[in-house]
Amino acid sequence: VLLPTPEDCGRVVADAVIASVTAAQAGGGPVALGLATGSSPLLAYREMQARHRAGEWTADGVRAFLLDEYVGLPAGHPESYREVIRRECTDELGLEVHGPDGSAADPVQAAVDYEAQLQAAGPVAVQVLGIGGNGHVGFNEPGSSLASRTRVKTLTERTRLDNARFFGDDVEAVPRHVITQGLATIREARHLVLVATGEAKAAAVADAVEGPVSASCPGSVLQLHPHVTVVVDDAAASRL
Ligand code: GLP
16 A cells, blocks of 8 residues: 555554454454554554544454564563553553563573464464564564574664664664564464555565565565555655
8 A cells, every 4th residue: 555644654554453453353252463663653553542542443352462572671671662562552552462571581482482372362363564674574684584483583783773762872772682473473463564654664665565585575575475465655665
C-alpha cells in the first residue's frame, strides 16, 4: 500500500491489525498479537489506541508478544522493549505483554524459552514489523538465516548507532546483544504487516520487496509469506 504521509500509513496499519485481531477473536480462544518497537509503528499504535477508546474494537482475549529484546538491561529499564511497548501501546489497551527475558542470567536459555512460549501460544494472528536501514527485521541483522529461530544475536555497529538516540546518543550505552525471534519464527505469524516511512528506509524497502530473497536482506523473507501487507509512504517507496 503506497500512501502520501506517515499519518496515512498509521491509519492503514491500524486498520489491518484491528481487522486481523477481530477476525481471530471471532474464532474464539486467546489471540496472539505480535508487536514491534521502533518509531515506525508508533502512529499505528496511537491510532489503535484512539479506536479502542472510541469502542471500535476490543482487546478481549488478546495477548501481546514482542519480536525482540535487548540483553543485559535490568528488568524495568525504560528502554527495554517490554517497557517501551507498554508505554507506547499496550498499557492503554490493557494487554498483557510477553517477550524474551533479556535480563535472564542465561540469555541463550531465555531465547529457547521464548521460542517455546511462542509455539505454545501461537500462531501469532498478526505481526507488526518495522525494517532497519540495513534491512533487519526484529533484530535479525543481515546474514541471519532465513530458517532461524529465536536466539541471541550481536548487533551491528550501524544498528547500535541508529539506536543510540534512545540511550542519550551514547553508543556505548546500547547493549551489544539481543534476543530476537528468528526469521522462520516471524514467518509463522498468519499475517505480517510491515510499515516503513521516510527516505532512510527506501533502499531497505526496495531490497526487501523487489530484491532477491536473501539473508543479506532479512526483510526479503516477507516474499516467502502468503499474507503480507507492506505499508509505505512516498519517501520510503521512492526506490521501488
Ligand atoms: C529496531 C528494532 C526493529 C525495528 C527497527 C527500525 O532496532 N529492533 O524491530 O523495526 O530497528 O526502527 P525504526 O522504526 O525506529 O526505524
